[in-house]
Amino acid sequence: MLTIGIDFGTTNCSVALWRGGKVELIPLEEGNPVLPSLLCITREGEVLVGRAAIRRYLELMRGSPLRYHFTDLRALTSVYQHDIEAAETLSSDQDGVSISAENLDENDAPARLFQSIKTGLRDRSLSGTTVYGHYYATEELIALVLGEIRRRAEDYLGERVRAAVIGRPVTFAHESASPNEAAETDRTAHERMLAAARLAGLEYAALEFEPVAALRHLRGSLPEGGLALAFDFGGGTLDMALAQVPREGAPEILAASGLLVGGDDFDSTIMQRFFLAHFGAETTLTEKQLPFPLTLLDPLCHWQSIPTLTSPLNAARLLEVQRQANDRQTVANLITLAQQGLGFEFFQAIEACKIRLSSERQTQFTFDERGLCIRQIVARERFVAAIGSYLERIERTLAELLASAGVTAEAVDAVLMTGGSSLVPVVQGMLRRVFGDKVRVGDPFTSIAAGLGIIAAEEDVLSSVAEATSSATAARLAAEAVTLGETVEFDRGHQVLQGLVVRRAGGRMHDAILVLEYWDPEIQEVVSTMRHETKVRRLAHPG
Incomplete structure (x- = not known):
């Protein structure tokens, strides 16, 4: 049975296959083996992934100012076409601003963009979201991307893909979680990922720690049972694993740890330390020099939150602040950034700047798009100082990892760095101060997929995803497939009744509660009730 390795990362995805005695990377988009972990669903029903998703999303954003509604999931936005400068929407006078229109029909949104979907797995309270009247469980959103990856692999290989070894972080839980909370979060996320694999059309799957997969590259270059440290530093997380690596078979993990720190945090820091002044941070208001x-x-700390500045309330405040500002151009920059939907592109330019700092002591940042022109010299020394708190956390976690395994840095035979953020020189320098010339830098975007491909070919780790998905998860996913207007069964005491699903009561992000209307035979009236989604049963033939 053909089995592939899938690195489903927070920021990027890649796929590999071991055949003919070597690792083969599978092109996923435009000949590139790296696919951004992005999903776009449009109002017209288009489903796009990767670079195509962000291109379509930005295309729909352009042309008019936008209003967004944000929810708990960082990856999720609702995009509203809304002219915030329309006279019937906003009015202003010397006493302030009044808002006459605030609520819009969600179906007016041209698109929904999902980024970092994987992070939703660790939130046990986050079941999913409704998109244009259709409810998607978190697992279903992941399956849309995972299923497209499977289909593209099949197109490339010319045969059906039924099985995969999929990477997972060492821990899904935040480092501040208690042991019991961490264990429950990890169990839930692990099971939900397997459920997503099933929904994506895979019949067999296994989840493997991502840093352990990366260590497969070190076999043959270490003494038998040599100690190796995998340092996987991506866009959203850092995973570390210390393991003994045999010449054959799986590495034996001695200790593992993870942090919810990644390159995205570095990008946000660059924005805060280098660019906020261009958007009004150092501007004062009125003759009183108000801050x-x-x-x-x-909202400027993350590109996903920048469009909140286009809400009617914030837009009106910006216009008033610009009128009072002692440097109106910087406020004009902020208005242009938000209204022209330039947040994503600006952060892409920040990321490119960060990458250049990997080889340059300082770099010229230039952004000139649709009326926004920003130029700034960015020095590596100032960047390193800005991310100092993150570096301290990383160094402390590394020391704790070695201590928990009872191992000194001198005893480690090799260190393998992978993930896009491993290219940051100060991070490499930190590891080299501890481990010297034992540090090796693997391919930042495909090392894990390659290791997963090797595991897929060499080890009997697969299990049926149908059997691995618990009955509770299966019941929840079945319930979440319920549509409005559908008739379902539910229990009331010893009675089995049927009710019509009229709405979900839990809000956009956690629609776990169904509102049902049913005929009560005891009082001979139609009444309403609420049932958790796992407590209803779909009829064999709905309707």
Whole structure:
């Protein structure tokens, strides 16, 4: 049975196959083996992944100012076409601003963009979201991307793909979680990932720690049972694993640890330390030299939150602040950034700047798009100082990892760095100060997929995803497939009744509660009730 290795990362995905005695990377998009972990669902029903998703999303965003509604999931936005400068929407006078229109029909949104979908696995309270009247469980959203990856692999290989070894982080839980909380979070996320694999059309799957997969590259270059450290530093997480690596078979993990720190945090820091001044941070208001409102600067830390500045309330505040500002151009920059939907592109430019700092002591940042022109010299020394707190956390976690295994740095035979953020020189330097010339830098984007491909070919680790998915998860996914207007069964005491699903009561992000209307035979009236999604049963032939 053909089995592939899939690195389903927070930021990027890649796929590998071991055949003919070597690792073969599978092109996933435009001949590239790396596919961004992005999903776009449009109002017209288009489903796009990767670079195509962000291109379509940005295309729909352009042309008019936008209003967003954000939810708990960082990856999720609702995009609203809304002219915030329309006279019937906003009015202003010397006493302030009044808002006459705030609520819009969600179906007016041209698109929904999902980024870092994998992070939703660790939130046990996050079941999914409704997109244009259709409810998607978190597992289903992941399956849309995972299923497209499977289909593209099949197209390339010319045969059906039924099985995969999929990477997973060492821990899904935040480092502050208690042991019991961490264990429960990990169990839930592990099971949900297997459920997503099943929904994506895979029949057999296994999950493997991503840093352990990366260590497969070191076999043959270490003494028998040599100690190796995998340092997987991506866009959203850092995973470390210390293991004994035999010449054959699986590495034996001695200790593992993870941090919810990644390159995205570095990008946000660059924005805060180098660019906020271009958007009003150092501007004062009126003759009283009042400070610039922090609430208008906080959304700039992440590109996903920048469009909140186009809400009618924030847009009106920006216009008033611009009128009072002693440096109106910087406020104009902020308005242009938000209204022209330039947040994503600006952060892409920041990431490119960060990459250049890997080889340059300082770099010229230039952004000139649709009326926004920003130029700034960025020095590596200042960047390193800015991310100092993150580096301290990483170094402390590394020391704790070695201590927990009872191993000194001198006893480690090799260190393998992978993940896009491993290219940052100061991170490499930190490891080299500890381990010297034992540090090796693997391919930042495909090392894990390659290791997973080797595991897929050499080890009997697969299990049926149908059997691995618990009955509770299966019941929940079945319930989440319920559509409005469908008739379902539910229990009331010893009675089995049927009710019509009229709506979900839990909000956009956690629609776990179904509102049902049913005929009560005891009082001879139609009444309403609420049932958790796992407590209803779909009829064999709905309707």
